[in-house]
Amino acid sequence: MIELRTAHTADLDAGTKAAIRALLDGAFGGISDDTFENVLGGVHALVVEDGELTGHGSVVQRRLLHGGRALRTGYVEGVAVREDRRRQGHGAAMMSALERVVRSAYELGALGASAEGGRLYAARGWQLWRGPSSAMTPDGIRRTADKDGHIYVLPVSAPVDVSGELVCDWRHGALW
Numbered sequence: 099m100i101e102l103r104t105a106h107t108a109d110l111d112a113g114t115k116a117a118i119r120a121l122l123d124g125a126f127g128g129i130s131d132d133t134f135e136n137v138l139g140g141v142h143a144l145v146v147e148d149g150e151l152t153g154h155g156s157v158v159q160r161r162l163l164h165g166g167r168a169l170r171t172g173y174v175e176g177v178a179v180r181e182d183r184r185r186q187g188h189g190a191a192m193m194s195a196l197e198r199v200v201r202s203a204y205e206l207g208a209l210g211a212s213a214e215g216g217r218l219y220a221a222r223g224w225q226l227w228r229g230p231s232s233a234m235t236p237d238g239i240r241r242t243a244d245k246d247g248h249i250y251v252l253p254v255s256a257p258v259d260v261s262g263e264l265v266c267d268w269r270h271g272a273l274w
């Protein structure tokens with residue numbers, strides 16, 4: 099039996115959180131505690147097959163600065179499907195659940211993509227950010243040039259110009 103469910107972090111038990119961490123460790127070759135921290139605190143989409151977690155993604159709130167406004171942004175994190183379960187539509191199904199959350203609760207959706215992820219997001223209408231990216235850091239706004247070309251947005255209600263500047267808020271681990 100294959101089930102897609104959504105749940106806030108508040109409603110995940112310790113076993114489910116451990117299964118998410120194990121899935122992400124497997125998909126990304128080991129993740130740091132900070133990276134795991136960044137997938138928590140929002141709404142998770144979970145694919146469960148016969149009681150086993152085979153897919154995960156979440157959307158957490160961040161503030162992105164663009165066009166002089168701090169946009170309430172649904173930031174998609176930790177998207178992964180177990181290797182032996184890929185190319186069966188689980189990634190798309192999870193994204194559809196997360197996009198519903200983004201469209202209903204945020205002014206903008208955003209994420210930092212891997213190459214595989216980028217194909218999935220572009221096919222679903224996410225737009226590649228073409229302008230320069232930066233982050234607010236304790237030392238001020240700093241360019242994140244290595245992330246240029248990897249950031250995608252899903253415009254909801256905020257007017258965005260994808261050739262303009264985009265600045266994310268500060269956090270430990272990967273900034274985007």
Ligand SMILES: CC(C)(COP(=O)(O)OP(=O)(O)OC[C@H]1O[C@@H](n2cnc3c(N)ncnc32)[C@H](O)[C@@H]1OP(=O)(O)O)[C@@H](O)C(=O)NCCC(=O)NCCS
Nearest residue numbers: 125177178179184185186187188189190211212214215217
């Ligand atoms: C990116 C990732 C989450 C996609 O998950 P997935 O479950 O394979 O995604 P989907 O099945 O919805 O779509 C993937 C591909 O399979 C195709 N597909 C979907 N259902 C299919 C089916 N029943 N039969 C064959 N192909 C299918 C899709 O068209 C898509 O093709 P494309 O990549 O050539 O455009 C997965 O590859 C993954 O975990 N990668 C490693 C971690 C990673 O990079 N995560 C993204 C971080 S941003």
